[in-house]
Amino acid sequence: MELIYFQLLAAILFCIGIYGVLARRSAVLILMSIELMLNAVNINLIGYAAFSSFGSAHRNLGQVLVIFIITIAAAELALAMAIILRLYRNKNNVNVDELDILKG
Amino acid sequence: MSVVFFAIAAILVISGGIGVVAARNIVYAALSLLVAMVGTAGVFLIGLAEFLALVQLLIYGGAVVIVILFSLMLTKIQDFEFLTANKQWPIALIVAMCLLGLLGISILVEGSATTTMGSTNISELGLSLFSDWAIPFELASLVLLIALIGAVVIVRRDNGEDK
Numbered sequence: 001m002e003l004i005y006f007q008l009l010a011a012i013l014f015c016i017g018i019y020g021v022l023a024r025r026s027a028v029l030i031l032m033s034i035e036l037m038l039n040a041v042n043i044n045l046i047g048y049a050a051f052s053s054f055g056s057a058h059r060n061l062g063q064v065l066v067i068f069i070i071t072i073a074a075a076e077l078a079l080a081m082a083i084i085l086r087l088y089r090n091k092n093n094v095n096v097d098e099l100d101i102l103k104g
Numbered sequence: 105m106s107v108v109f110f111a112i113a114a115i116l117v118i119s120g121g122i123g124v125v126a127a128r129n130i131v132y133a134a135l136s137l138l139v140a141m142v143g144t145a146g147v148f149l150i151g152l153a154e155f156l157a158l159v160q161l162l163i164y165g166g167a168v169v170i171v172i173l174f175s176l177m178l179t180k181i182q183d184f185e186f187l188t189a190n191k192q193w194p195i196a197l198i199v200a201m202c203l204l205g206l207l208g209i210s211i212l213v214e215g216s217a218t219t220t221m222g223s224t225n226i227s228e229l230g231l232s233l234f235s236d237w238a239i240p241f242e243l244a245s246l247v248l249l250i251a252l253i254g255a256v257v258i259v260r261r262d263n264g265e266d267k
Contacts (some may be wrong), residue, residue, distance in 0.1 A: 004178050009114050012209035015200040020125035022196030039144050046151040050221045060224040060232045071244045075251035082255035088179050
């Protein structure tokens with residue numbers, strides 16, 4: 001195993017997420033693509049944590065960061081789903097191309 | 105040997121990711137997300153992070169995908185069912201490919217210095233989390249609490265609202 005496999009997998013997954021965010025219309029799909037991008041970052045951090053040349057006292061830094069990223073991702077998902085449900089109830093629509101009420 | 109397992113997990117992750125961004129039906133997209141998350145847990149196992157593989161399965165497989173499926177169930181699913189890409193999808197594809205090329209070139213040129221893997225056991229991780237990272241840990245729990253209360257407040261029906 002080499003670090004480069006983890007890095008390449010993370011890069012591919014991140015680019016799939018970028019495509020999803022830019023190209024899909026549904027807000028739920030955009031949310032799922034953001035989760036994919038967060039996972040790509042987690043894979044990268046795990047790779048660096050496993051291959052780091054730190055001593056054992058600092059080796060777990062990467063895994064601690066992954067725990068915080070997962071926490072923030074869960075909080076973000078809860079808020080985003082709430083906003084999407086609210087939008088659906090008020091506008092009957094979650095297509096981001098047609099939600100332009102903030103446009104001046 | 106671990107390269108073979110890594111290849112299997114990577115194929116799961118990439119096919120799940122492509123399924124998320126290419127599916128026409130949103131339920132299939134959510135299930136593809138589940139496949140990608142399970143593959144990511146496998147990658148974590150190969151990266152010697154057993155605890156995080158478990159957390160990944162619990163949080164993403166058990167909570168995130170279920171929350172998405174539940175919210176699709178609570179709304180009228182036929183409104184979401186057929187998904188289309190918008191007009192700018194060729195530009196999005198070009199942007200993603202350019203970024204992939206840039207990242208790939210930089211990763212391949214840089215190379216990796218160390219080739220030995222080292223693991224951290226769960227007790228070290230917990231000790232570090234509750235000593236060096238105690239204040240960020242408490243802040244993260246506060247953020248999670250505020251986000252969940254905020255989600256309840258946003259979704260709750262107002263008094264004057266009909267239905």
